[in-house]
Amino acid sequence: MIEQLDELYREVILDHFKHSTHSGELPNAQIKVEGANPLCGDELTFFLRVDGGRIRQVRFLGKGCAISQAAASMLAGHLEGKTLEETRRLADAMKALMRGEAIDDSVDLGDLEALTGVRKFPVRVKCAALSWNIVEQGLNDYEGPARSSTHA
């Protein structure tokens, strides 16, 4: 059991699941966006404080499986300091990775790289993907449809 599960639930994932440093709310967030996986009940709300085209602070609230909650925690930490454009590129890169495609080397994945183990567990990909799908939705809402259409 252990070898196989270690690949999915890497230590850094379990760590984020148990000790997230970014859970909570941001009352002054410019972007507040929520989403869910209706089939399994994972729920997440992201709060992003945006200033000068850069994400300054991220918090999230949620409940669900270890993968969905750890992915949210990792993404939240990773996004702080990123521009909105970099955030979109990161979301695109994560989606490509989940499809098993090669990605642009210039994208810094940080801890998020640990989530690639989920590819071997196809039913769990959506748990990991929920976070960046929600954040992407948040950017679309914030920047408007004209801007988001160029990234469709």
Next chain:
Amino acid sequence: MLDPQRIRDDFPILSRRVHGKPLVYLDNAATTQKPRQVIDALTRYYTTSNANIHRGIHTLAEEATAAYEAVREQTARFLHAPSARGIVFTRNATEAINLLAHAWGRAHVRRGDQILLSTMEHHSNLIPWQLLAKATGAELAFIDVTDEGRLRIDQLDRLLTPRTKVVALAHVSNVLGTINPVEEIAQRAHERGALVIIDAAQSAPHMPVDVQRLGCDALVFSAHKMLGPTGVGVLWAREVVLESMEPFLGGGEMISTVELRSATWNEIPWKFEAGTPNIADVIAFGEALAYLTRLGLDAVHAHEQRLSVYAIERLRQLEGVTLYGPTTGPRGGVVSFNLQGLHPHDVGTALDAEGVAIRAGHHCAKPLMRRLGVAATARASFYIYNTLEEVDWLVEALQATQAFFNKPVRVHD
């Protein structure tokens, strides 16, 4: 008493391995595995008798028609129904409920009428009634469940009114394993003049079901949850109920005479079987019914009761386990639980790595999940081929799961 070891020999899939471990299949409430007899019947039909039924004049068509109609008779006997004219084959239990909600509901339910369900219903016995309520202006009412997961029968006096047109209830809960007192409810509903529909998807496969004794007006279930192939559902209804309904689907087979602008309907039950039915799977389902009848449904129920009582006893001894549903008295072979601090999907993934297949999620019963105050549960569900040793494996795998997720991890910066 059943001998699961001997039964297992009839199920080829049970000898396969999953992630290098012997398969422990505990997801029987979702669908059961199929015995060789059923698989062979499918092959035999396509190899020797395949033909369209009810219209050919040739030998193959006659054989196929006879075999298909024989299963209708067999299904009627299985349910202790007075006649095979009350048996309609559908795609599954869901379609059977939709048929009733549409064909009976549109004809008999009006604005202001009430449709009485319970909060433990599977979505298949909820959504069709929501659609009917929306279309007619009728209202939905619900029998609540107790914290232990039993129906609040004490609410019946208040909930059953002269406006109650139909009562549709699960016989056995697919989440809690609760066996509902449908006999008593049917009697009281009939005193108010309501139609009584029973969702037997989790009872017909597991215990004796006698539609006359239950006193219901209609009852539905799915073949694939009782050793049969997917794609076959059964609707039984009293003939007078079927006669009172317009067709559900139109097409070939369900007609008597057809003009360009009008048609008359075939007799029941064929009036409700438009188009070429799932002939092969219905015929193979006959083997499933024969298999279960040979074992005896009382013995099947006793076996599952033994497994679920044992599972509950062992799970209770584990730390950090919450059980849902009745823990005393007769129950179905469905055990729902959660491990403290863990989402059932993580539990499901960890158990799968040990070769143990369970279901994790809301089990198509979201309102019940809300009533229980959880987003989801893990669910083990048993059938004739499961053993006490497999329950032990489940428990060991759960302990390994707890150990895996509770191990200390380095705190990140």
